[in-house]
Amino acid sequence: MRPRSLRRAAVALAAFVSLAALSPAIPARAAGAGIQQEVEGRLMCHCGCSNLTIRDCACGTAAGIKADIAARLAAGQTADQVVAAYVSNHGEQIRSAPVRSGFNLVAWIMPFAAILAGGVMIVGLTRRWRGRGVAALPGPDTLAGGATAAPADRDALDRIAREIRDTL
Amino acid sequence: MAEFGTLCLLLGLATAGWAVVASFNGWLDRSGALVLSGERAIYATWGLVALAIGCLEYLIFTDRFDIEYVASYSNRALPAMYKVSALWAGQAGSILFWLFVLCSYAAVVVAMNRRRNRPLMPVVVTTLSSIALFFLLLVNFMARPFVGLSQVPIDGLGMNPQLQNPFMAIHPPALYTGYVGLTIPFAFAIAALATGQLSDTWFRTTRRFTILSWFVLGTGILLGGWWAYVELGWGGYWAWDPVENASLIPWLTATAFLHSVMIEERKRMLRVWNMSLVIMTFLLSILGTFITRSGVISSVHSFTRSDIGPMFAGFLGVSVIVSVGLLIHRLPLLQSEHRLDSFVSRESSFLFNNLLLVGAAFAVLWGTIFPIISEAVRGVKITVGPPFFNEIMVPITFGLLTLSAICPMIAWRRATPHRLIDKVRIPLGTGILAAAVLFAAGMRDGYALVAFSLCAFVVATTVMEFFWGTRARMKATGEPALGALWSLVDRNKRRYGGFIVHVGVMLIIVGITGSSAFKQEATAVLARGESFGLGRFALRFEDIVSRDDPNQEFLGARLAVIEGGRQVGTLEPGQNFYKAGQDPSSEIAIRSTLREDLYLILSGFDPQAGKVTLKAYLNPLIAWIWIGGGVLILGSWFAMLPDLRDRRREAEARLSAAESYATS
Numbered sequence A: 001m002r003p004r005s006l007r008r009a010a011v012a013l014a015a016f017v018s019l020a021a022l023s024p025a026i027p028a029r030a031a032g033a034g035i036q037q038e039v040e041g042r043l044m045c046h047c048g049c050s051n052l053t054i055r056d057c058a059c060g061t062a063a064g065i066k067a068d069i070a071a072r073l074a075a076g077q078t079a080d081q082v083v084a085a086y087v088s089n090h091g092e093q094i095r096s097a098p099v100r101s102g103f104n105l106v107a108w109i110m111p112f113a114a115i116l117a118g119g120v121m122i123v124g125l126t127r128r129w130r131g132r133g134v135a136a137l138p139g140p141d142t143l144a145g146g147a148t149a150a151p152a153d154r155d156a157l158d159r160i161a162r163e164i165r166d167t168l
Numbered sequence B: 001m002a003e004f005g006t007l008c009l010l011l012g013l014a015t016a017g018w019a020v021v022a023s024f025n026g027w028l029d030r031s032g033a034l035v036l037s038g039e040r041a042i043y044a045t046w047g048l049v050a051l052a053i054g055c056l057e058y059l060i061f062t063d064r065f066d067i068e069y070v071a072s073y074s075n076r077a078l079p080a081m082y083k084v085s086a087l088w089a090g091q092a093g094s095i096l097f098w099l100f101v102l103c104s105y106a107a108v109v110v111a112m113n114r115r116r117n118r119p120l121m122p123v124v125v126t127t128l129s130s131i132a133l134f135f136l137l138l139v140n141f142m143a144r145p146f147v148g149l150s151q152v153p154i155d156g157l158g159m160n161p162q163l164q165n166p167f168m169a170i171h172p173p174a175l176y177t178g179y180v181g182l183t184i185p186f187a188f189a190i191a192a193l194a195t196g197q198l199s200d201t202w203f204r205t206t207r208r209f210t211i212l213s214w215f216v217l218g219t220g221i222l223l224g225g226w227w228a229y230v231e232l233g234w235g236g237y238w239a240w241d242p243v244e245n246a247s248l249i250p251w252l253t254a255t256a257f258l259h260s261v262m263i264e265e266r267k268r269m270l271r272v273w274n275m276s277l278v279i280m281t282f283l284l285s286i287l288g289t290f291i292t293r294s295g296v297i298s299s300v301h302s303f304t305r306s307d308i309g310p311m312f313a314g315f316l317g318v319s320v321i322v323s324v325g326l327l328i329h330r331l332p333l334l335q336s337e338h339r340l341d342s343f344v345s346r347e348s349s350f351l352f353n354n355l356l357l358v359g360a361a362f363a364v365l366w367g368t369i370f371p372i373i374s375e376a377v378r379g380v381k382i383t384v385g386p387p388f389f390n391e392i393m394v395p396i397t398f399g400l401l402t403l404s405a406i407c408p409m410i411a412w413r414r415a416t417p418h419r420l421i422d423k424v425r426i427p428l429g430t431g432i433l434a435a436a437v438l439f440a441a442g443m444r445d446g447y448a449l450v451a452f453s454l455c456a457f458v459v460a461t462t463v464m465e466f467f468w469g470t471r472a473r474m475k476a477t478g479e480p481a482l483g484a485l486w487s488l489v490d491r492n493k494r495r496y497g498g499f500i501v502h503v504g505v506m507l508i509i510v511g512i513t514g515s516s517a518f519k520q521e522a523t524a525v526l527a528r529g530e531s532f533g534l535g536r537f538a539l540r541f542e543d544i545v546s547r548d549d550p551n552q553e554f555l556g557a558r559l560a561v562i563e564g565g566r567q568v569g570t571l572e573p574g575q576n577f578y579k580a581g582q583d584p585s586s587e588i589a590i591r592s593t594l595r596e597d598l599y600l601i602l603s604g605f606d607p608q609a610g611k612v613t614l615k616a617y618l619n620p621l622i623a624w625i626w627i628g629g630g631v632l633i634l635g636s637w638f639a640m641l642p643d644l645r646d647r648r649r650e651a652e653a654r655l656s657a658a659e660s661y662a663t664s
Helices: A002-027 A035-042 A060-074 A079-090 A100-134 A142-148 A152-168 B002-030 B034-061 B068-073 B080-088 B091-112 B119-141 B168-181 B183-195 B201-205 B205-232 B241-265 B273-296 B309-329 B346-378 B388-410 B418-442 B446-478 B479-492 B493-517 B622-642 B645-662
Strands: B520-526 B531-534 B536-547 B554-561 B566-571 B574-578 B585-587 B589-591 B596-606 B611-620
Touching: A035 A079, A035 B566, A060 A079, A100 B309, A100 B346, A100 B388, A142 B183, A142 B574, B002 B034, B034 B068, B034 B080, B034 B091, B034 B119, B080 B091, B080 B168, B091 B119, B091 B168, B091 B205, B119 B183, B119 B309, B119 B596, B168 B183, B168 B205, B168 B241, B168 B273, B168 B520, B183 B201, B183 B205, B183 B273, B201 B205, B201 B241, B205 B241, B205 B585, B205 B622, B241 B273, B241 B346, B273 B309, B273 B346, B346 B388, B388 B418, B418 B446, B446 B479, B446 B493, B479 B493, B493 B611, B493 B622, B520 B531, B531 B611, B536 B596, B536 B611, B554 B589, B554 B596, B554 B611, B566 B589, B585 B596, B622 B645
Parallel strands: none
Antiparallel strands: B520 B611, B531 B536, B536 B554, B554 B566, B554 B574, B574 B585, B589 B596, B596 B611
């Protein structure tokens, strides 16, 4: 492959991976999404028969709350005001997810902090293992560098040869 | 009969206790007779527990309502299929069933290892019988299935209507078979740690058990989702309920183990990590049972709550101390024989794959237990519901998809960027093309675009792996294309079975993405002859329908499904009213195609006005979740089939184990 096309492919791969990583930040345009659905999604149904938000629950309690939310929004309340009214009546438990402040912030941060810490640990260990180990040895790519077959074929050929050897 | 069942369980307690004592002492004293006696005690325990199960089923089928369990979970009119599943409808029965599955696995393991893995078997039997002993203690003293009633009711209360569904008859046994199967690699890992025989025997011996448990657990999770979809009547299949989460967490760590064990097999690396993963998976499956059975976290599955929580917590604590203690004790013997050569290598990509899978398991566990943490720290109980899990899991899933696409193309030890990019070109191009086509077709949902294009990327990688392998085989052996393809997959069933599993997972993700990003819904109150629209369909209320059978009475509405002015079908959503006096349950009506599901719920009926209230959902691509599940099962079965290399390795392992036992 020529260096220019190599660069292009590398840029495309980097862009693709970045898009995947950043996609949660891309605003989704759900069909029919609106302030009513947003509020319904922020509140849990307390009917006792499910672990569903008001938006998803199909019970009579949820139907009543949906009607109440619609009435409050029609009366000019904002989404936050409607949610706050429900929290003051039913407690924090009615929120479908913890708020992103104070102690509850720990709930949101911890999973990613743990993955980040694990990533740092892997990088650290890999560096240590590389330093101690057989880093000077060439890898299979380097060994096969002079071959004429396409790279994809070379990997597959290596594997096939191994499999044939193993099953003889 | 109840007395006989009680006697069987008491005798089972004695035989399991003897299995623990005999196997452990046989191992310490190197007494073959004691070891053999311990193994026979496993068979005896299995027989006694099977008899107890038979007794309970007999009592259920003969409507013996003088037994509390039968009176609580069955009734005269209950259909035979649900009389069988009444066994696991309540707590005592489900723990008894769990015990039966465990004893069955233990008996199979003992039978399969009569002549092999002899150095490990005493500790394997000690571990399995100790776990069986714990569950026998529960069914003998805490959750007793044969307790009598002083006042005998004329009929039983019947089974929870939501459990009267064919999927619910299969879902719990599948989950239990998966959960309990994960005990087998754990028992072998403990045996390897205790005996110091830390070669690859323990994980090679249990490989099929691990894959079997993994895919049965996965199937159980999918069946649970299917049950929720057709029974609970909210148009979805996964609500991040704590009990659902409890089954997903060990499945994720088992998935990590299935990947990382390949590194140990090939490179003798990650040995401590693999031991840790197996131990973690077992402990998480017990934690899952603890969450399910203790009622520590409120959930829809609260019908099985009781006060056995402290017993589970104690068992979990002892298991942690023993397994972690053994692991620390053997750390010096678990040093890796090889080192990593490069960041860009198959080994390191597997490490990152494990990081994300274990990170996902941690995120789900963290969200599940955070309400308890919040209550303990702040005194305020909060809810961690679906929006939290969806937001946390989406980026992790995208990371996993990216790795699934790239990982198979990275060479072992060290891949040069030039070569990697050359291999990744076509699959990556396919992913980008998929995103471009979908965008041009009008899709603007960021999550969906990324998810679909990543799925295309992974599927293209898989197709190219088959293509490159077949082409290379054709060059190496001169076989024709189809013959080369068959030889390729036949000689390395695990690798290509794994790729089929990847395709299954991609189909599931396509289904999840389509049904969550593009779901449409509508509610309508209709009189006869009136219609309402949803998507490209119109639904016209035609008539009220009712049906009566000995167990229940069905009342529903018949609706004509109209597409493009033409009637394409009829749907009858309704409610079942159970004669045993239980609350009515919704009977959903679904018109399912590969493109979408039209899902109808009858949420209200006004007999005076002759009007019905209907809730309708249009769930695009949802059928692909179940199809993907089928592909996943197919791939898993294929990966479990033995190939020539496996047989040769097993023979070598057996020979080397026999030699080491003879010389030690």
